[in-house]
Amino acid sequence: MNWIGALVQGILLGGHYALIACGLAFMYSVMRIINLAHGTLVVVASFAFWVLAANWGINPFLAAIGVVPAMALLGWGFQRGVLDPSSRFGLLVPILATFGFAILVNNLLFLQFGASPHSLAPYIGTLSYSSWTIGPDLYVGKLAVLIFVVAVALFGGLSLFLAKTQLGRAIRATSEDPATVGLVGISARKINAIAAAIALGTVGIAGMFLVMRDGVTPYSGMAVLLFAFEAAEIGGADSLWRTLLGGMILGVAQSFGALLSPQGFLIAGHSVFLLIVIGRVVLSKPSLGQIKARLAQWV
Amino acid sequence: MGMMPGSVTQTEALRIERWTRTAVIAIGAIVVALVVLAFGPMFLGADAIGSLTRLFIYVILAVMWNALAGYGGMVSIGQQGFFGLGAYFVIRLAGFGLNPYVAILVGAVGVGLLSVPISAIILKLTEGRFAIATWVVAELAVLLVMFDPIINGETGTSLSQLMAYSPSVHRALTYWSALGFMVALLAVMFALLRSPIGASIQAIRDDTDAAEAVGVKVLNTKRILYVLAAFGGAVAGALWVASTITFQPNSFFSVQWSAFMIFMALVGGIGTFEGAIVGAIIFFLVENFLGSTGVWYLIFLGATALAFALFLPRGIWGTVERRFGINLLPVGYRVRLEALRASLSRRP
Numbered sequence A: 001m002n003w004i005g006a007l008v009q010g011i012l013l014g015g016h017y018a019l020i021a022c023g024l025a026f027m028y029s030v031m032r033i034i035n036l037a038h039g040t041l042v043v044v045a046s047f048a049f050w051v052l053a054a055n056w057g058i059n060p061f062l063a064a065i066g067v068v069p070a071m072a073l074l075g076w077g078f079q080r081g082v083l084d085p086s087s088r089f090g091l092l093v094p095i096l097a098t099f100g101f102a103i104l105v106n107n108l109l110f111l112q113f114g115a116s117p118h119s120l121a122p123y124i125g126t127l128s129y130s131s132w133t134i135g136p137d138l139y140v141g142k143l144a145v146l147i148f149v150v151a152v153a154l155f156g157g158l159s160l161f162l163a164k165t166q167l168g169r170a171i172r173a174t175s176e177d178p179a180t181v182g183l184v185g186i187s188a189r190k191i192n193a194i195a196a197a198i199a200l201g202t203v204g205i206a207g208m209f210l211v212m213r214d215g216v217t218p219y220s221g222m223a224v225l226l227f228a229f230e231a232a233e234i235g236g237a238d239s240l241w242r243t244l245l246g247g248m249i250l251g252v253a254q255s256f257g258a259l260l261s262p263q264g265f266l267i268a269g270h271s272v273f274l275l276i277v278i279g280r281v282v283l284s285k286p287s288l289g290q291i292k293a294r295l296a297q298w299v
Numbered sequence B: 001m002g003m004m005p006g007s008v009t010q011t012e013a014l015r016i017e018r019w020t021r022t023a024v025i026a027i028g029a030i031v032v033a034l035v036v037l038a039f040g041p042m043f044l045g046a047d048a049i050g051s052l053t054r055l056f057i058y059v060i061l062a063v064m065w066n067a068l069a070g071y072g073g074m075v076s077i078g079q080q081g082f083f084g085l086g087a088y089f090v091i092r093l094a095g096f097g098l099n100p101y102v103a104i105l106v107g108a109v110g111v112g113l114l115s116v117p118i119s120a121i122i123l124k125l126t127e128g129r130f131a132i133a134t135w136v137v138a139e140l141a142v143l144l145v146m147f148d149p150i151i152n153g154e155t156g157t158s159l160s161q162l163m164a165y166s167p168s169v170h171r172a173l174t175y176w177s178a179l180g181f182m183v184a185l186l187a188v189m190f191a192l193l194r195s196p197i198g199a200s201i202q203a204i205r206d207d208t209d210a211a212e213a214v215g216v217k218v219l220n221t222k223r224i225l226y227v228l229a230a231f232g233g234a235v236a237g238a239l240w241v242a243s244t245i246t247f248q249p250n251s252f253f254s255v256q257w258s259a260f261m262i263f264m265a266l267v268g269g270i271g272t273f274e275g276a277i278v279g280a281i282i283f284f285l286v287e288n289f290l291g292s293t294g295v296w297y298l299i300f301l302g303a304t305a306l307a308f309a310l311f312l313p314r315g316i317w318g319t320v321e322r323r324f325g326i327n328l329l330p331v332g333y334r335v336r337l338e339a340l341r342a343s344l345s346r347r348p
Helices: A003-031 A038-056 A060-087 A093-113 A142-164 A166-176 A178-184 A188-213 A220-235 A240-260 A264-283 A288-298 B021-038 B046-071 B079-095 B100-122 B127-145 B160-164 B167-194 B196-206 B208-213 B218-244 B256-268 B273-293 B295-311 B315-324 B338-346
Strands: A131-135 A138-141 B015-017 B334-336
Touching: A003 A038, A003 A138, A003 A142, A003 A166, A003 A188, A003 A220, A003 A240, A038 A060, A038 A093, A038 A188, A038 A220, A060 A093, A060 A188, A060 B295, A093 A220, A093 B127, A093 B256, A093 B295, A131 A142, A138 A142, A142 A166, A142 A188, A142 A240, A166 A178, A166 A188, A178 A188, A220 A240, A220 A264, A220 B127, A240 A264, A264 B100, A264 B127, B021 B167, B046 B079, B046 B167, B046 B196, B046 B218, B046 B256, B046 B273, B079 B100, B079 B127, B079 B218, B079 B256, B100 B127, B100 B167, B100 B218, B167 B196, B167 B218, B167 B273, B196 B208, B196 B218, B208 B218, B256 B273, B256 B295, B256 B315, B273 B295, B273 B315
Parallel strands: none
Antiparallel strands: A131 A138, B015 B334
């Protein structure tokens, strides 16, 4: 594969990561909680699609009509049962609660499905392998393009929803200041539950494409969490569109890394994440303008 | 002051307590127990020695993780990175011809030094973002370690230099190393948390901005704890490979170690010095009883950690301490008000 090919594949892969990161970043932006069970919940959705397809032959795109709302409902319950009770004890306890939840659910999945990989590829016809030829040595997979388009549509839809609707404004207000929204008659607790439901709805979609594209094992959730977090953090973790950009940077870095060595895929991904964090540390040093402003105070 | 004729000065009224009678008795008992344990290889069987070595390593892991999270407010799910690096450094240094037991200390110092530049990046993140970032570092570490040909990639290798010792000598030396490192690390951590640095560390955990406002150097103070915890984690990993001899990168760098550390600290009581030790003993017992059940054991650990986070976040020791006011290893300051009450009642 040449560099241009790697760039195109990397960008498309970025759509996949952004889709996976969407729920994590959205939940963080509203509740300031990094949900360590995020990857596990993506995998739970994946297995739901797999069970429906393998046992009852239900087409995944049709199954999404049921699975996505079910995941949203699960999100509501997860917020009420795990996030809300644990955040009463401070900022650190939700990290532990969601991590404990992830370990518990990963191993329950293992009990049910065993260690072998499960994939939806056999149930979606030619979509899993067919591709378009763009130029010499340059192919793009139809599924990869579909995932990218869905990611852009989802981010666009979510941004419009946050910007234009009453509920979207309430969610943004809650993320700015949960104590003050109470004064204008918004229940932060209710908004948080709605936000968790939306986040897990996107997790449902991410889970569908994950099990189509890569397949899953009960322990895939850990790697999914890392990639989702890296995409969100590279993007800046506070804006939806920047999460899409973060996913693309991660995808391109991984796909360039893979050209260099077999382990390069992961190493480049982790390294670009750390480099971005280092970059922010360096840039957060006081700028010349700030130094001048401080001096001006002394004069 | 001065406005009220009967007002009392602070030194008369309040007694700041740093030790209690129970604590002195507890430390005496611990010293006696440690002396008995030091002679363990003389009277204990091979299985008991192996088990106790494992327990000592768990205590190190629990105390280090608890100090990081419970005192420093830094929840790490990447301590397996330092654990794995500690083990790797022993193998690397032994490969250069250094005695494996000496290599435990030298390697752990190396890991501690390595954690200094890492801390410069990672301490800029807090809470959940810090937690996952530590994990990314651990993942990167295992990928890089596997580039060393001595490790044989995912297959791993063994610390064959230890085969030079007879099994009983190897067991006893590893046991004494684990006991010695455990005592030394706990003593250093106890002294650190009782020192002014310890007070600064807890101030940062409770309110970073307020701590900075009263002059605490936030980043430097957190770094001291982070580097010490990295050193402790590396010692634990080095002792683990000295005990098991085989080194498989993916199992040493597994996030499962963080799950174990979280279980120990959470069940015992995050933010209490005794709690981590209690948690390590509970984990040790759970592992002995359930470890052979495979996946059910992990389900139990996950469910228990979740239940404690939701219903008993102070953990067992934290609850006991709060209820009965027992403090066996006091790192804090306790203000006694009896003197104040007495002086107030003396007032005309």
